[in-house]
Ligand SMILES: Nc1ncnc2c1ncn2[C@@H]1O[C@H](COP(=O)(O)OP(=O)(O)OP(=O)(O)O)[C@@H](O)[C@H]1O
């Protein structure tokens with residue numbers, strides 16, 4: 001469930017008076033999502049999504065929210081934040097930092113086609129291009145240092161062979177130098193459940209709360225590792241080629257990026273193997289998230305290690 005903080009029509013009516021989006025017609029809790037409280041809000045002007053942040057504080061939100069606004073202004077398919085009459089995106093409702101965004105069309109797709117992967121690749125590259133002049137900056141809080149610290153905290157709880165494998169992979173990542181690759185703003189969590197597809201088109205990217213400044217190729221690897229994956233953790237070559245073709249139609253990869261690509265795919269898999277291991281073995285007290293299978297990213301990583309053809 002994902003209504004952690006209940007909002008009633010009586011709560012919302014005075015809140016909406018601080019905006020210029022008409023009066024309340026309908027309010028409906030959204031079942032999907034695991035971190036925040038989300039509602040569909042229909043007003044006399046249209047349909048919006050209301051998010052009450054359950055863990056992020058108001059002071060932490062401007063990087064993400066201003067980024068969404070920046071991307072929307074550049075024509076990227078994202079949910080656009082709505083400003084209140086004080087010209088602020090972040091307001092407060094029921095003691096939670098609150099954001100209203102436009103409702104984007106489409107739905108989450110479990111089994112994407114190569115054509116849909118191509119569209120996601122294209123939109124991702126356009127997002128990278130259009131965020132090049134975004135002024136906010138946030139170092140990646142879940143970079144190599146976080147992977148290592150997280151791995152250290154769970155090694156003892158893992159089968160020894162898996163722990164050794166993860167140790168070796170982290171050592172390889174530590175030796176890599178990605179500092180000269182193109183950097184910029186990355187979504188960093190562009191899984192299928194963070195994109196709404198409107199038929200063959202991208203309806204909108206959502207959930208920018210892991211966005212940060214990092215290597216652009218890392219974002220491509222994270223996206224491919226989820227959009228082009230098969231049930232057993234392998235990568236579907238047809239979907240992978242389509243996603244990369246869509247991406248490179250807008251931002252061709254440099255020779256240095258092509259050379260870094262195999263290791264980048266492995267790093268992107270480690271990022272989610274370690275976060276899932278942590279959620280699985282050490283769920284934070286009172287945490288409201290459902291632990292996802294860490295073994296999936298162990299398999300994705302193992303397949304990448306054995307791979308000889310990388311679709312670029
Ligand atoms: N702007 C939007 N337009 C249409 N639907 C949206 C929008 N934002 C969110 N949704 C719907 O709400 C669902 C939950 O949103 P989201 O995944 O962002 O939840 P969360 O709990 O905030 O984040 P997460 O689950 O990643 O931790 C989405 O799957 C989608 O169906």
Ligand SMILES: N[C@@H](CCO)C(=O)O
Pocket residue numbers: 189191272275276292
């Ligand atoms: N997309 C992540 C969860 C949210 O960060 C995962 O599937 O592990």
